[in-house]
Amino acid sequence: MRPVPRRRRRATGLIAALGALAVLAGSLTACGSTEPRDLLESIRSGHVILGTKFDQPGLGLENPGGGITGFDAAVSKYVVTQIAGELGVDMPEISWKETPSAQRETFIRNGEVDTIAATYSITEPRMKDVDFAGPYLVTYQGLLARADDDSIQRLSDMADNRKLCSAAGSTPAQNVKRLLSGVQLQQFDSYSSCVEGLRRDKVDAVTTDEIILAGYSNFWQDEFKLVDMTYDQDTCVKGALKKEGAPFSFEYYGIGMAKNYPEAVTQVNKALKKMLVVPPGERYSPWEKALREALGDPFVDNLIERAQRPGSQYLFQPDPGDLSFLTAATTECTEGAR
Numbered sequence: 001m002r003p004v005p006r007r008r009r010r011a012t013g014l015i016a017a018l019g020a021l022a023v024l025a026g027s028l029t030a031c032g033s034t035e036p037r038d039l040l041e042s043i044r045s046g047h048v049i050l051g052t053k054f055d056q057p058g059l060g061l062e063n064p065g066g067g068i069t070g071f072d073a074a075v076s077k078y079v080v081t082q083i084a085g086e087l088g089v090d091m092p093e094i095s096w097k098e099t100p101s102a103q104r105e106t107f108i109r110n111g112e113v114d115t116i117a118a119t120y121s122i123t124e125p126r127m128k129d130v131d132f133a134g135p136y137l138v139t140y141q142g143l144l145a146r147a148d149d150d151s152i153q154r155l156s157d158m159a160d161n162r163k164l165c166s167a168a169g170s171t172p173a174q175n176v177k178r179l180l181s182g183v184q185l186q187q188f189d190s191y192s193s194c195v196e197g198l199r200r201d202k203v204d205a206v207t208t209d210e211i212i213l214a215g216y217s218n219f220w221q222d223e224f225k226l227v228d229m230t231y232d233q234d235t236c237v238k239g240a241l242k243k244e245g246a247p248f249s250f251e252y253y254g255i256g257m258a259k260n261y262p263e264a265v266t267q268v269n270k271a272l273k274k275m276l277v278v279p280p281g282e283r284y285s286p287w288e289k290a291l292r293e294a295l296g297d298p299f300v301d302n303l304i305e306r307a308q309r310p311g312s313q314y315l316f317q318p319d320p321g322d323l324s325f326l327t328a329a330t331t332e333c334t335e336g337a338r
Contacts, residue, residue, distance in 0.1 A: 036259070038114075040267060044087060049114050051113035053072065057070070057218065058214060058295045059212065060072045075255070075287075079268050080092065082271035097112065115256065121253060130258065132323070143207050144195070155229045160182055163183075163203040164184065164206075165207075167187065167194070172249070186203050205227070230246060
């Protein structure tokens with residue numbers, strides 16, 4: 001279910017026939033051309049294919065009149081623009097391709113896209129199939145509740161038979177269920193469906209990455225509020241100790257690309273680093289400006305304030321090219337941790 005319904009026109013008669021012939025011709029041309037794409041070569045050739053989500057407000061949303069808006073899309077376009085300048089070539093034509101989560105690695109491997117920026121968390125298992133530039137964003141698991149529901153101020157408020165929604169099979173919802181046995185877990189087919197259920201009082205809260213929730217909150221302004229999810233005491237999670245006050249999860253979003261093109265990864269990281277620099281005379285970096293335009297000033301101001309609190313374990317800005325979080329040591333559980 002998408003946030004903005006779209007009308008699709010049906011082609012008939014000659015138009016349908018011509019469309020079928022075009023598809024056939026395209027498939028014949030593409031026959032055998034399933035090799036992974038090199039982003040730098042695509043930029044030089046004058047045409048790039050960028051993958052993102054089409055149904056997530058604030059991150060990647062297809063507009064009724066055409067085009068893609070959102071932070072993920074803005075980052076992708078900035079990177080291509082910067083690399084074209086570095087290579088001394090004209091800005092290439094950009095085509096957007098919808099890349100559902102379950103198909104991202106396949107699209108990259110089969111050469112259907114040059115890059116994917118689509119709430120794509122960098123993980124060790126995924127790096128066996130694709131390379132990542134970034135991270136370009138660090139986010140955390142959060143709760144989305146109705147703005148007028150004063151009974152939900154923290155995660156523990158969900159314990160008393162409250163209805164929590166997440167996408168079917170999602171890890172975030174299962175993590176909450178493990179800690180709060182009293183919560184009623186509702187699993188819908190998508191986060192958009194969960195948000196619609198929240199709007200209609202069918203569920204009490206939605207959980208997933210807070211950046212995704214912020215997109216919905218900004219889309220339906222004044223209807224929702226975001227609630228931080230932290231551990232309220234020292235807790236054991238799969239043998240690792242999570243200290244009281246720690247964020248429920250860390251997600252590092254990256255730009256996925258085909259393997260074996262290290263220069264492309266280097267160039268994307270270089271562009272991302274430049275995006276984080278505040279230009280002379282400007283108030284915000286292009287990165288922060290894009291984040292504010294996509295998700296609203298109040299959300300970004302809260303991220304900054306939270307990261308600056310004494311002893312905070314939250315980050316605001318990412319460090320592109322630094323993947324040390326993949327091998328960061330964990331603290332073993334201690335006696336007394338739940």
